[in-house]
Amino acid sequence: DGGITQSPKYLFRKEGQNVTLSCEQNLNHDAMYWYRQDPGQGLRLIYYSQIVNDFQKGDIAEGYSVSREKKESFPLTVTSAQKNPTAFYLCASSIARIQGHGNQPQHFGDGTRLSIL
Amino acid sequence: KNEVEQSPQNLTAQEGEFITINCSYSVGISALHWLQQHPGGGIVSLFMLSSGKKKHGRLIATINIQEKHSSLHITASHPRDSAVYICAVWSNYQLIWGAGTKLIIKP
Numbered sequence: 135d136g137g138i139t140q141s142p143k144y145l146f147r148k149e150g151q152n153v154t155l156s157c158e159q160n161l162n163h164d165a166m167y168w169y170r171q172d173p174g175q176g177l178r179l180i181y182y183s184q185i186v187n188d189f190q191k192g193d194i195a196e197g198y199s200v201s202r203e204k205k206e207s208f209p210l211t212v213t214s215a216q217k218n219p220t221a222f223y224l225c226a227s228s229i230a231r232i233q234g235h236g237n238q239p240q241h242f243g244d245g246t247r248l249s250i251l
Numbered sequence: 252k253n254e255v256e257q258s259p260q261n262l263t264a265q266e267g268e269f270i271t272i273n274c275s276y277s278v279g280i281s282a283l284h285w286l287q288q289h290p291g292g293g294i295v296s297l298f299m300l301s302s303g304k305k306k307h308g309r310l311i312a313t314i315n316i317q318e319k320h321s322s323l324h325i326t327a328s329h330p331r332d333s334a335v336y337i338c339a340v341w342s343n344y345q346l347i348w349g350a351g352t353k354l355i356i357k358p
Binding site for chain 1: 339
């Protein structure tokens with residue numbers, strides 16, 4: 135079955151450490167997204183990518199970095215510059231993210247919960 | 252003021268009750284999504300609407316573009332419907348998310 139796989143499910147970060155969250159999809163989707171979810175708030179977009187080797191900042195990109203070397207993979211690195219990284223991180227994909235295609239559903243992974251040690 | 256507002260924030264009901272969750276938005280949209288987030292955190296897309304009404308099993312979603320309002324209804328609710336229901340609108344080439352409605356259905 136096609137879907138999105140996020141790993142790990144739980145992750146702990148030490149002070150000054152970078153950590154990388156994995157997101158892999160086998161849906162053959164062009165567009166991929168990273169969201170952050172905090173209690174009582176709506177999802178906030180960190181980064182998105184419409185195509186391989188291209189990605190754009192979302193609303194809260196500071197302290198995060200991404201890469202899109204393969205269509206299937208969109209890893210997110212939470213750097214030491216992100217001072218409040220404790221949150222639930224969700225990866226999603228859709229067929230495309232281009233003009234006029236807002237009527238496409240996004241498919242989500244099960245998320246990674248990141249905490250500070 | 253948030254661009255997407257959901258009400259209520261929390262809802263507890265008895266099994267079998269008819270459930271209504273509301274979503275109001277203040278921006279122009281080309282589509283509205285309803286999603287369900289399970290206690291474990293995974294999110295599933297339920298509906299995508301640009302007009303009218305859609306039905307899937309016991310779930311019904313409606314949208315009134317003129318009033319900038321959408322509702323998600325659950326008929327014959329069941330404890331397995333307990334989840335957070337999220338409304339998101341596609342506006343200006345981005346998704347804007349509501350904070351979600353936490354629904355608990357008691358047996």
